[in-house]
Amino acid sequence: MIVGKCRKYTVVFLSVLMMCFSGAWLHAQTVKHVVVIDPAHGGEDTGVVGVDKIAEKDLTLAIAQALKKELAQKPNLDVVLTRDSDITMTVAERRKFIQKTQPALVLTLHVNAGFGKTSSGFEMYYPGFGVKSESPKKKTKKRDAIDEKNYLNDTVRLSRLVQKNLDGLFPRKGRGLREADVPIAKDLALPVLTVELGFATNPGEKKKLVSGKTQKEIAGALAKSIKSFF
C-alpha cells in the first residue's frame, strides 16, 4: 500500500476510534440512575416514638435528606424522596410514586422497635426469592422470570454493600438480610431494600440516632453503598 493512502487510513481509523471513546465517555457521563429514597412514616403516622418523644418519622426524614445531600455531588445519580416534609403518605401512595418514577433502586428507611430495651443494631428486609408476587399477571414467560431473578439478585448485592458500610457504625450488630412480605415492594419488579436503622426502643441507640453526627454518618455509609452499587 502506498504511504499516502496508508496514512489516510490511519487518520480515518484514529478519528473513528476517538469518536467511539468520546461517545462512550459522554454516555457514561450522561446516563442517570434514578434512586428513590423513602423515609418511612410521616404526618399522622409517627412510627415508633420513644421516651424522648422523638418520632421515627422525623429520624427517617432527617437521614433521607442527609443521604440525598451526600449523593447530590454524583452527576450520574438523580435522587428523589417519596416525601421531603412531614406529610402523611400511605404505602399505596408511595408505591404509586415509585411506579411512576421507575427508579433503578429504592431504599426504604425505618427505625426498629424491640420488646425490651436491649435489642440493637440494623437489619434489612426484601421480598425474597420464595415470596410469590400477587400480581394478576402470571409470570409464565421466561423473560419475566429472568427479570425477577435479576432485580432480586441486585437487592441482595445492595444489601451486602449496606451491610459492609453500616458495620462500622453498628459494631458487631449487623442482623443481616431477612425475607419478609414487604408491602412497599409488592408488585414492583425492581430492587427495593428496607433498612431498619437501629432500635428506637434501645435508649443508648436512640440517643445516637437523634444526633446530627450519627445521622450524617449513616447517610454517608448508605451513600457509599449506593455509589458502589452502580
Ligand SMILES: [Zn+2]
Ligand atoms: Zn417504621
